[in-house]
Each structure stands twice: as C-alpha cells, then as structure tokens.
Amino acid sequence: MLINLSDVLSERHTMVDETVQMEMDEVRLKAGRYPIVRKEPVHVTVTHIKERELELHADTRFSxxxxxxxxxxxxxxxxxLDFSRMVDLAASEGELKEGFDESDCIDGYDLDVDKMLYSEILIGWPTKVLCREDCKGxxxxxxxxxxxxxxDCEDTHLDPRMSVVRDLFKNFKEV
Ligand SMILES: [Zn+2]
Ligand SMILES: [Zn+2]
Known part of the structure; x- marks a missing residue:
C-alpha cells in the first residue's frame, strides 16, 4: 500500500492521516514464511517537521x-505496533543523521506502508516461540x-527439567 506524500511535502505541508490495509499476507524471512492472520487496519500519520524532514507514525495490530x-x-x-520514525528525504545515502531511519520505505513521493511495517516486524520478531511454557516437544x-x-523410544526423551536448563543455556548464549 502506497501513500502519496506530495501534499505533506508541498508548500502547505498538509498532514497525512490515513487508514489503510496491510497488503502482505505473510512475513518472509530467511528461516521461512509465516502467514499473517487477523489483520487490523493500519493508521498512518505523516507530519512535516522542517525542510524535507518528516515524522511518520503508524499503529496497527495483527497476528x-x-x-x-x-x-x-x-x-x-x-x-x-505503535511507532514513530523520523525520515530526512534530503539526506543522501551515507550522510543519514543519527536517529534518523533510512528512508528505504519511501520511494520518490510515495510511502510504502508494508515496507515500513516489515522492518518493525523484524525488530519485534520473537527469539523464542513456544505453544506453551512446558511444551514437551x-x-x-x-x-x-x-x-x-x-x-516407546525410552531414554531419548528430553527430561523436561533438562530442557529448562537447555533454554537457560540458550539464553546465556544470546546475551
Ligand atoms: Zn510446542
Ligand atoms: Zn519416540
């Protein structure tokens, strides 16, 4: 879904306030493809800060x-998701200011909502997913x-207590 930003970039700097639908139906990662279910609309605002600096804000929820x-x-x-992001359309590659995101979700005068959401999904991707805390595997x-x-494969079962230790170990490695 693209949102045109020419109004907010024009002299009048009209604020963009739109509710759109997420288009992607799955999250594609190296590890696999994960279906997106139960999407709610995405509320997006884009405010002019100064010159070609914009503040994007988006909120939505989905599973x-x-x-x-x-x-x-x-x-x-x-x-x-409920996040804000500063973009400076004037900054060229390599001279992005600190605290500003790469504007790779903006192409010309269009904001690509799915791209923006995708990078937030990556940031929030869970490191561990269990169907329940004591899943026996x-x-x-x-x-x-x-x-x-x-x-009947005795002795090969992981002792649940061992899997707790293993998870602890895994967490240590991740730190
Ligand atoms: Zn499980
Ligand atoms: Zn078995």
Missing part, C-alpha cells in the same frame, strides 16, 4: 502464525508429539 520451537505446532503471535527418534502422547 502471525509461527511454529513452536519445540513441537512445531502453529502458534499465533500477536504483534501490536517431539520425540527426535519417532517424531511423536509428546504433548499428545508418549512413545
């Missing part, structure tokens, strides 16, 4: 289906979902 890290079951994660021998039942 993305992401597989559980342990058992791969679908987990619906809600994203609540799947047996790595036979593939049985251990939340739904047990299997």
């Amino acid at each position: 993305v289906v992401i597989p559980c890290d342990r058992c791969l079951a679908d987990v619906e994660r809600e994203f609540v 799947i047996c790595n021998v036979c593939g049985q979902n251990l939340n739904e039942g047990t299997c």
